[in-house]
Amino acid sequence: MRNILPILTVVFGLFVIWYAGAVYLNSNWAYDKAKRANVELSFGAMVSDTMVQEKPRLPPPHQVGAEIWKTTGAMVQRGKAFSKRSLIYHGWITLSSTVLGFVFGTGLGILLAVAIVHSRAMDMSVMPWVIASQTIPILAIAPMIVVVLASAQVDDLIAKGVISMYLSFFPVVVGMVKGLRSPDHMQMDQMRTWNASKSQMFWRLRLPASTPFLFASLKVGIAASLIGAVVAELSLSQDGGLGARMLVGSYYGQTIQIWSALIAAATLAALMVAAIGVFQNVTLKKMGMAS
Amino acid sequence: MSEQPVIKADNLSLTFETNDGPVQALKDINLEIGKGEFVSFIGPSGCGKTTFLRVMADLETPTAGSITVNGVSAREARMARAYGYVFQAAGLYPWRTIGGNIRLPLEIMGYSKADQTERVKQVLELVELDGFDRKFPWQLSGGMQQRASIARALAFDADILLMDEPFGALDEIVRDHLNEQLLALWTRTQKTIGFVTHSIPEAVYLSTKIVVMSPRPGRIADVIESTLPKERPLSIRDSPAFIEIANRVRDGLREGHGDG
Structure with a gap:
């Protein structure tokens, strides 16, 4: 715990910058108001005004904090945790499509990696497409995926999962191809001396050797999956979700709402990455590969 | 059974195709290894000793000549899991x-x-x-x-054990100890052992037969049948017989270098 002081110092610094930014960016509006009311605004009065505006350009931390509390903890206290105005409700929607997309993406990624490692034709033909797929902005394809899947009577949740998958399968393919190829010549020769079959080589050598690579990929993949879910919610905003909150907030200039949804999404991502980290530590320790 | 060699190489050659042109790793190798023998392959790097061991293990395929292991082709022997292979690193x-x-x-x-x-x-x-x-x-x-x-x-x-410089990365003291253990093990298990090394004392101490190889192209310079008794304490390395064999190995290595 001797890291606690440096960590707090950094956090404190971030808050200072945030507050300074809020004062600077919101001051225009405060001066405008004072000018129209024909009042002379002192510096102190200006600063206190920038802290409490209804639609600030950059909401200060305490306003965002209050909004988050109002839409989470306070609603839990009133027994309305899953009301449509609660961030818990929207976070849950985002979480479900994130997890669905993550599961799709991880599955697809591993399957592609296995095929690529075992077949030279797959390696040469599929890998370029995998890379090309990531050069297309997800924002551009998301609405098309929604339209196509909706016309095929596919559930919205699945559609959002597919969009998440589009982002999350990529790090898994790249990481797993590298991981499955990580056994060196000697280890492969060793297997040959035992006349091991291809599937034995896969299950007993390639797959376990790729585990550390898999976890690194999963961490990137789940974060990408969340971004996919948020983008998907922009196209399917009628279903709610953190992305929908951001979209609605931007329609009405509700910056505080946008920022609280942003912070909620970031927190969600951090929690999921941490959860994978715990799973990674437990697994690698069990495998005797903890570093 | 005893008259049939466990490993038999007949005019065996292997040429690697590299970007700089063909490299002859092994040339006209003729060798017979009998059952229960402990055969060391010694030579400077590039003499093909490891390659030869890998040919016996069917990890490399000869480009000319033939090799039989237990009377069948090296590939069939590998399929039948006829040998255990110990690499340089424990792996x-x-x-x-x-x-x-x-x-x-x-x-x-x-x-x-x-x-x-x-x-x-x-x-x-x-x-x-x-x-x-x-x-x-x-x-x-x-x-x-x-x-x-x-x-x-x-x-x-598997009644054959192929070892590719298994103790190369270990220090002298550990190596001596492992050499002693390996001899004891060989006596107990009656296996046929092929052992690649670049240490003269190790080769002489362990082997019943020492194959001295020379580089460019890799070929056999000398085959020395050891006259040492089967029972070998570490102190045997100071005996005149031991030193005589070691000298012969050294001469073989030098000759191989001379005309290279």
Whole structure:
């Protein structure tokens, strides 16, 4: 715990910058108001005004904090945790499509990696497409995926999962191809001396050797999956979700709402990455590969 | 059985195609290894000693001539799991315990669970690692890891053991100890051993037959039948017979270099 002081110092610094930014960016509006009311605004009065505006350009931390509390903890206290105005409700929607997309993406990624490692034709033909797929902005394809899947009577949740998958399968393919190829010549020769079959080589050598690579990929993949879910919610905003909150907030200039949804999404991502980290530590320790 | 050689190379040559043109790694190798022999291959780097061992193991394919292992082709012998192979590095899987690593070839070859457990126990005793089966490789020293890898090669029923500089990365003291253990092991198991090394004392101390090789192209310069008794304490290395054989090996190595 001797890291606690440096960590707090950094956090404190971030808050200072945030507050300074809020004062600077919101001051225009405060001066405008004072000018129209024909009042002379002192510096102190200006600063206190920038802290409490209804639609600030950059909401200060305490306003965002209050909004988050109002839409989470306070609603839990009133027994309305899953009301449509609660961030818990929207976070849950985002979480479900994130997890669905993550599961799709991880599955697809591993399957592609296995095929690529075992077949030279797959390696040469599929890998370029995998890379090309990531050069297309997800924002551009998301609405098309929604339209196509909706016309095929596919559930919205699945559609959002597919969009998440589009982002999350990529790090898994790249990481797993590298991981499955990580056994060196000697280890492969060793297997040959035992006349091991291809599937034995896969299950007993390639797959376990790729585990550390898999976890690194999963961490990137789940974060990408969340971004996919948020983008998907922009196209399917009628279903709610953190992305929908951001979209609605931007329609009405509700910056505080946008920022609280942003912070909620970031927190969600951090929690999921941490959860994978715990799973990674437990697994690698069990495998005797903890570093 | 005893008159048929375990390994027989007939005019064996191997040429690697590289970007800089063909490289002749082995040229006109003729050699017979009898059952229960301990044969060392010694020579400077590039003499093809490791390549020759890999040809016996069907990890390389000769471009001319032929090789038989146990009377069949090297490939058939590999399919029949006729040999255990010990590499320069121990190559234990970090995610398996020592016991799990030794069990690996047994699992692949389909031995029964009970048989696996029994064999792991046996070979661990053989290499004096009993009690270490639940340890992970990183918990063992380099010498112990190499012993575990030898145990792994001994665990299944193969009467040939091929070893490629197994003690090359270990220090002198550990090496002496492992050499002693290996001799004892060979006496107990009656295996035919092919052993690649670049240490003259190691080759002379261990072998019944020393194959001296020379480079460019890799070929056999001399084959020396050891006159040392089967029972060999470490002190035998000071005996006149030992020194005489060592000198002959040294001469063979020098000659190989002279016309190269």
